[in-house]
Amino acid sequence: MTQLLEVEDLRAGYGSVPVLQGVTFSVAEGETAVMFGLNGAGKSTTVNTIAGLLKTWGGKVTFDGEVISGLPASEIVKRGVSLCPEGRRVFPQLSVRTNLELGAWTNRSVQAEQLERVFGYFPRLEERSAQMAGTLSGGEQQMLAIGRALMSKPRLLLIDEASLGLSPKLTQTVFQVVDQINDDGTTVVIVEQNVGVLPYADQALVMQKGTITFDGRGEALAKTGDLRAAYLG
């Protein structure tokens, strides 16, 4: 299987403090990879660096055979990598619809088609399309953030902690939609602390103190009870 995303010895941090100490993993086209790890392990730093929000200190990120590390975030989105950031980060005083339209900023030609797709996954967003995003519930904001990330029609979708603060029921709904998105052909990397996502994962990664300490199939991690105990707390 061809690898869509290849991360090699990636290093990044804040100010002069290194966080990523050489992160290496790859994700095959069409799969869902889940990245687990304790708070502060460096998961968000990893996906933010891949998306170009943080500067790459060392190593490289290859997407579809081309090096994307070092490119500006806008260029990375244009090439087909889209991030749904931690903490949702919708535009609170813009309408749901405008939030979604902004998701297609770099690729306007797919806006209409993707809007239909997103409303298909999240009918709730269509009902509320004229509402200000800041007035949505937490779950709806999470749906909007995922929907917005899909608007550029990415080949790789990075989702950072989609389940944070959601009820167990809503969490399952979100995981199911992410699974659907993956079935529809989008490769997904999902950062999670909730092991409930494991059934949807093809690949599982565990990050610890800025490096990957487990990289295997989802089922393998599910069986390894001690790994869960050691790495997921």
Place this chain on the structure above:
Amino acid sequence: MHELVLAGGTPFSVQLNLLTPLFDGIANGAAYGLLGLGLVLLYKSNGIFNFAQGEFAMIAAIVTYVFDSGTGVLPNLPFFVAALLGVVAGVLVALITERLVIRPMFNRAKVILVVGTVGVALLLIGVEGLLPYPKTEQLPDIGTVLGVRPYVAKVDQIPIADQDVAKIVMLVVLAIAAYVFFRYTRTGTAILAVSQDSTAARVVGISVERISAISWGIAGLLGGVAGILLAVPPQGTLTPGAFTGSTLIVAFAAAVLGGMTSLPGAFVGGMGLGLIEAFANADAAFVPGLRSVANGQAELAVFVVLILVLLVRPRGLLGQES
């Protein structure tokens, strides 16, 4: 025939007590609104008070003057060409400010950026002081430029100046244009997006740097137009710092009164404060007991109204809840 005597006071004069302050207030209000518009724009887009806005206006006025009058070695250009160069100069100074002062401090606290703009204002006042042009000159008003009589009409002997009409028309046109820009254009929406969450804006692929440059460029344009319309007789001047020292402070109050993020609010707030000032300054001796009020009543009235409005409506008259 216009005299109405109130008990205990001097006769009420429609001309002195009503029309003069009304026209003066509207004219000054337009000035506050014009400067306030640029302030609102930058507050909307960057979340900062730009203290350099008055000097963006002054630079534009000076550049217009030197080309209009052909100062030194410069060509003597037609007024509207000179004005265009003036506006371009205002935009350039704003862009340079963005690039050299704002962008390097992008991720710092807003208050640091605000102090940065104070620094830019002081620097520009210094630079203007060094420029070789007659500091006490004024720009021609629109009536002179067009070679027509200086007033549109007279109401009860009081002329309504061409220049005041030009200011109000320009203010309305610019306020509507800015509103349409934010409401209906992609770039306008992107500016709002960056101001609400710059990380999210980068996530969707918006270049935050480009958007910042665009919003400062527009602020420079608004400031430039304001400067060219305001540096005219009778009160206008090309003295370095003149706008910052007088108009800008009231323009801030106007923008806050209007709601700081509201473009129509800059208009409403500007007009409101202009009128309050003018009526407070007008000969109020027809009101029993007011004869003794000393100078400073205009500032006092502005202050009282501002505080009252903010107590009742902290977001300003037209500001939105956030």
